[in-house]
Amino acid sequence: MILFDGTHLASTVSVEDLDEMAVKRMGMDPMWLDGEEDHPHYDVFPGEMMRKVEALIEDGEIERCSSRDLVVRCFRGGGVDEWGSSRGSGTDCGVLSRARCWKILPTRSSPS
Numbered sequence: 001m002i003l004f005d006g007t008h009l010a011s012t013v014s015v016e017d018l019d020e021m022a023v024k025r026m027g028m029d030p031m032w033l034d035g036e037e038d039h040p041h042y043d044v045f046p047g048e049m050m051r052k053v054e055a056l057i058e059d060g061e062i063e064r065c066s067s068r069d070l071v072v073r074c075f076r077g078g079g080v081d082e083w084g085s086s087r088g089s090g091t092d093c094g095v096l097s098r099a100r101c102w103k104i105l106p107t108r109s110s111p112s
Contacts, residue, residue, distance in 0.1 A: 003074060004053055005067040010041040010074040018042070021062070026052045039075050 001012045002021045011018035015033075022028040022042045026049065035041055044053050056062040065073070 002056075002062045003065050003070045004044070004057065004062050005065055005070040007043060008041045008067070008070060009044055009053065009062070010039070010070055012073050015040045021056075026056075039071075041074075 002018065003010050003012065009018065009022055011021070018040060019030060019033070022032075023030050028042055028049065032042055033040060034043055044050055053062060057064050
């Protein structure tokens, strides 16, 4: 799923999924991909790209969400429960590998 928080376009599935929407469907330059290593996303500025995003939201192909939901669902392994609320845990780490996801998430130290 492609998510949009009003500024950033990101995918809950993969960078390839994000590029499919941003580059192939919307005509964005692949060089505009930002945060490649940890948080791959495209910044969307007012104008033609914003109008394209709004049209795809109306068509149900992009989901509007809060910035927090975008981060949780795309980069921290969260999802959406049956009521549409984001949750910060789960087995899917979005576009990041499981090992890279654990580097981002805070860890608890074991008691000695």
